[in-house]
Amino acid sequence: MIFDGITDAIGHTPLVRLRVPAAPGVEVYAKLELQNLFGMKDRVAATIITEARRTGALVEGAHIVESSSGTMALGVALVGTALGHPVHIVTDPRVDRMTLAKLRALGCAVHVVDAMTSHGWQSARLERLERLMAELPGAFWPQQYSNPDNPAAYRRLAEEVLRDLGHVDVLVGSVGSGGSLCGSSRALRESLPGLLVLGVDCVGSALFDQPDEPRRLQSGLGNSLLPKNLDRTLVDEVHWLNDHEAFAATRALAAEQQIFAGNTSGSVYRVLTDVAARSAPGTRVVGIFPDRGDRYADTVYSDEFWASSGLTALPVASAPEPVDYGTTVTGWSRAANKSGADVQRHLLFVEANTTGTGVLALGLAGELGLTPVLLTGDPSRYAGLAGSGAEVLECDTNSAAALRAAVQDRFRREEVAGVSTTSDFYTPAAADLAAWLGLPRNPVDAVLTCRDKSLLRARLTGAGVRQPGHVVLREPVTGDDAARAVAAVGLPCVVKPVDDSGSNAVLLRHDADEVLAHARRVLAVRANVRGLPTARSVLVEQFLPGEEFSVELFGWAGETHLVGVTRKSVTPGPHFVETRHLFPAPLDPALADEVVAVARRAVEAAGMRLGATHTEVRLTADGPAVVEVNPRLAGGMIPELVRLATGVELLAQQVRAAAGLRPDLTPSRAAHAGIVFLTAPRAGVLAEVTGVEAARAVPGVERVLVTAAPGAAVRPPENAYDRLGHVIALGETPAEVDAALTAAHDAVGIRMEAGQ
Numbered sequence: 001m002i003f004d005g006i007t008d009a010i011g012h013t014p015l016v017r018l019r020v021p022a023a024p025g026v027e028v029y030a031k032l033e034l035q036n037l038f039g040m041k042d043r044v045a046a047t048i049i050t051e052a053r054r055t056g057a058l059v060e061g062a063h064i065v066e067s068s069s070g071t072m073a074l075g076v077a078l079v080g081t082a083l084g085h086p087v088h089i090v091t092d093p094r095v096d097r098m099t100l101a102k103l104r105a106l107g108c109a110v111h112v113v114d115a116m117t118s119h120g121w122q123s124a125r126l127e128r129l130e131r132l133m134a135e136l137p138g139a140f141w142p143q144q145y146s147n148p149d150n151p152a153a154y155r156r157l158a159e160e161v162l163r164d165l166g167h168v169d170v171l172v173g174s175v176g177s178g179g180s181l182c183g184s185s186r187a188l189r190e191s192l193p194g195l196l197v198l199g200v201d202c203v204g205s206a207l208f209d210q211p212d213e214p215r216r217l218q219s220g221l222g223n224s225l226l227p228k229n230l231d232r233t234l235v236d237e238v239h240w241l242n243d244h245e246a247f248a249a250t251r252a253l254a255a256e257q258q259i260f261a262g263n264t265s266g267s268v269y270r271v272l273t274d275v276a277a278r279s280a281p282g283t284r285v286v287g288i289f290p291d292r293g294d295r296y297a298d299t300v301y302s303d304e305f306w307a308s309s310g311l312t313a314l315p316v317a318s319a320p321e322p323v324d325y326g327t328t329v330t331g332w333s334r335a336a337n338k339s340g341a342d343v344q345r346h347l348l349f350v351e352a353n354t355t356g357t358g359v360l361a362l363g364l365a366g367e368l369g370l371t372p373v374l375l376t377g378d379p380s381r382y383a384g385l386a387g388s389g390a391e392v393l394e395c396d397t398n399s400a401a402a403l404r405a406a407v408q409d410r411f412r413r414e415e416v417a418g419v420s421t422t423s424d425f426y427t428p429a430a431a432d433l434a435a436w437l438g439l440p441r442n443p444v445d446a447v448l449t450c451r452d453k454s455l456l457r458a459r460l461t462g463a464g465v466r467q468p469g470h471v472v473l474r475e476p477v478t479g480d481d482a483a484r485a486v487a488a489v490g491l492p493c494v495v496k497p498v499d500d501s502g503s504n505a506v507l508l509r510h511d512a513d514e515v516l517a518h519a520r521r522v523l524a525v526r527a528n529v530r531g532l533p534t535a536r537s538v539l540v541e542q543f544l545p546g547e548e549f550s551v552e553l554f555g556w557a558g559e560t561h562l563v564g565v566t567r568k569s570v571t572p573g574p575h576f577v578e579t580r581h582l583f584p585a586p587l588d589p590a591l592a593d594e595v596v597a598v599a600r601r602a603v604e605a606a607g608m609r610l611g612a613t614h615t616e617v618r619l620t621a622d623g624p625a626v627v628e629v630n631p632r633l634a635g636g637m638i639p640e641l642v643r644l645a646t647g648v649e650l651l652a653q654q655v656r657a658a659a660g661l662r663p664d665l666t667p668s669r670a671a672h673a674g675i676v677f678l679t680a681p682r683a684g685v686l687a688e689v690t691g692v693e694a695a696r697a698v699p700g701v702e703r704v705l706v707t708a709a710p711g712a713a714v715r716p717p718e719n720a721y722d723r724l725g726h727v728i729a730l731g732e733t734p735a736e737v738d739a740a741l742t743a744a745h746d747a748v749g750i751r752m753e754a755g756q
Contacts, residue, residue: 007082010042011156015164015286018257020273025281028272030289031161033180034261038074038102040290041144044179045075047153048142049083055401063088063139065132067125069095070220071291072144072177077106088136090129092121094219096295120214120224144177146228146408148437151183155438158187161286168192170279172271173288174221174264175199175207178230178413180288185234186438198275199235199337200267203242208232208339209326210240217243217299217309220264220291231414232340238325239271239334244314246270247300254293262291263300270332274320345417346371347659348407349390350430351397351530354381357639357651358422362388364655370417375403377531397426398532403433413437420658422651424501425530427451427631440660442555442631446607450631454498454537456606463605466598466625469542472498475523477538482516485540492543494576497522499535502635502720508543508573515540544627546619549585551599552634552642552650554665555609556657560600561665563648565592566638568616577717580741582674583641586734595624602626611657612650614638637675637726644673644702644730671730674737676745678706678725680714682752686724690749695727698747700740703728714752724750 003009013035018028033040052058064080065088066072073089080087087108091099095112103110111132117124133139144150157180161168171188173181185197204213205222212224241249250266253259257269272287279285299305306312320334327335347365349372352358359382365372372390377397379385385392395406407416419434419441421427427447434441449455454472461467471485486493495518496506505522509515519538528534548570552563567585571577587595599615606629614634616627633639639650647668656663680686686708695704706725708714715722727748729740 005082006037007046007079010036010046011160013157013160015161016259018269018272020276022276022279023281025283026276026279027284028276029165029284029286030257030259030269030272031157031286032259033157033288033290034259034265034292038078039071039292040180040288041068041071041075042078043075043153043157044072044144044150045079045142048144048147048149049076049079049085051149052140052142053083055404057401057405058085058140059138061085063136064142065090065129065136065139066142066144067091067122067129068144069121069125070099070295072142073108074099074102076142077103077108081106081108088132088139090125090132092125094121096298098295098297116214120212122224143408144179144229145225148229148404148408148413150177150179150229151186151231151413151438152436154180154183155187157288158184161188162191165284165286167284168195168286169283170196170198170275170285171288172198172200172268172275172285174268174290175201175230175235176221176223176227176264178227180290182229182231182234182413183438184288186231189234196236197234198237198239198271200271201238201240202246202267203240203329203331205240208238208240208337211328217311218246218263218267220262221267226412228408228412230412232337233343233414235337237334238337239267239274239320239332240329241267241270241332242314242330244311245316245332247306247311248316250293250296250300259289260293261289262293262296264291265289266300271320274334340414343412343414344371345369345659346373346391346411346415347417347655348373348375348419348433350375350403350419350421350433351423351426352376352382353422353424353635354383355635356384357633358382359384359388361420361422361651361655362390364652365659366390368656368659368661370659375406397429398530400429400432403429404436407433407437418659420655422633423530424451424630424632424635425528425532440610440658442610443607446609447631449606450608450613450629452498452535452537453496453539453628454535456629457539459605460602460626463601465602465605466620466623468494468544468625468627471540473519473523473538473540475536477516477519477523479512479516482512482519482540486512486515489540489542492573494539494541494543495519495522496539496541497525497534498537498539500528503575503577504719504721506576506719508576544618544620544625546621548627549587549595549617549619550634550638551596551615551617552638553599553603553613553615554650554653554657554663555603555611555613556663558609560603560609562596562600563612563642563650563665564646565595566634566641571717575718577720577722578636578677579679579717580674580676581636581638581641582672582734582737583638583645584672591619595619598624598626602629606631612654635720637728640728641673641675644728645669645671671732672734672737673702673728673730674741675726675728676741677717677723678727678745678748678750679717679723680750680752681716683715684713684752686710686712686714686750687753688751689724690751691747694747695744698729698740698744700729700731700736701727701744702730704744704748
């Protein structure tokens, strides 16, 4: 196997079958992470450092400072120095001479603390690290105990196990920072929800509600503090071994399996033997072996050390004693894990829309027993936020590094249940944050593909999905570019930005000069309404005459479920703004099947698999064609129409899916609902909206809402933000709804100021 550089060789570790006493058909495997260049934490260092460089948290040539007495120090030294960063390692007297030699050979500055402080060696190291960070401006601290890139690093490990075995019943791993076992089990459970996870800890560690004994001899597992990366809710059963048991198991591993490893691997091995003995035929068990034995030549493998440390005075059990969780243990014991169950869980929202749905979603999270948290750069944007019950976490939501830092500083991993957003613009940020935390999500690539319509066009082309002919224009656009685009797609054509929302800057054009002028106007916009940089690309698309529909789909558990089809009415051009919806659409069943089929193919081609999508489709002479796929709930109050017509609360189901809870998409009634939007007849200043009460009195009308205030500058709609309000109606048939909408709309008057 050939690699371009030393860091590319990280991972790809062997999976070896162990021969241990077990029932016929029980398979036990060791994932030999100790076969990484320096150990398992090579994966962690590589992920944390490369992600920090990608997000800008670590700049070229900046110092890296980390606290570690073992394999994390070596991993950071390996990756950091390979990428040209000066590396500082803070450690304690327990560090072995082999590790010290390797760190110094790699050119690291090694800082050894000389005394424990309030929480043992761990707190002493962290206090020294803080002083170093103050002395080295711009230095980066990987923070393996709180940085979610630690557990995220083990997604590849999980992928390697699945590739080699396909199915695993039990995963056994040590617990220290919370990275390896939590990261690998979280990733495995995405495809193996029934996976049983066993955590291996040491006597005297405080991780699972045991009294802390900081003078324990084991290294690489256990902790005096509760790391933020530890998600105890992932662990089904905990085993504790004392120092004697762990060291003896490590020697047994070498003698019985010819694996020369450290005490963490030895502890995992001992637990594997117990699991194998208790497993039914056909069970497949995998243990993660993190550390090699060369670091332990003077401790685990030294008879002199055993004698001088009084190790043999500790008892050694041949099998674990089953105990109730919370019982203080002194030797090998096991208990069903009960920690983390009472932890308050939070659902994070990365910004929201401003139509009211966003604040409503916060309240729905609260109804699920979750604490809603709004991550926002401007809380004043959201009316009603103060009464939503949400925690507000202010940060720069346009920066991935700032978003991550805010979450990492505020939460322990087990406190976060999910990430979502109701804002079109922040769907990629929410997906990225969820992926970083290993939470339910759509693939970031899929969300980015839907948000950038030029990427979606390419994806749909590859999948053979019918769509408009199109050309992508980028700066600088010339008259020849516009002429070639017109020749390719025909006239009239639609010109629009690839990544805006609400029909903003979508325009019908009739010649190449108009195409050129509008393309340049779009490209001149450097940031959208939320301050995010635009993609700086323009789509020139074939204009598709015909009726327009949207297909509301919902992804869950590997399936794409149909919620329904919406009939849409839009302004005839040059702008395309939605003015009326009817749900469900009155469509011939065969034609409806065609519309749904093309939308489903588009969504699946884009890669969307969780939660709501909103796919716009035009009926052409050649059949349904996809205009766009939105990676979010429908706008335009369509979720409210779905609720009125079917009883399905789409927003609530979206919130449930984000938290990993099964949605309920079962209709409880069968009616029809529609909406018509109020718009200005001409540009000017709004004086008054009249006839509201008369509109409310129309039979079938559910709601009349005016959103524009007198004195506002208004215009005929050029995008969704120009609408002045809406009327919603409910009925038994589409004809009833349409009649109610028309009567109510006609009852409303839009009066402009005199002279307008």
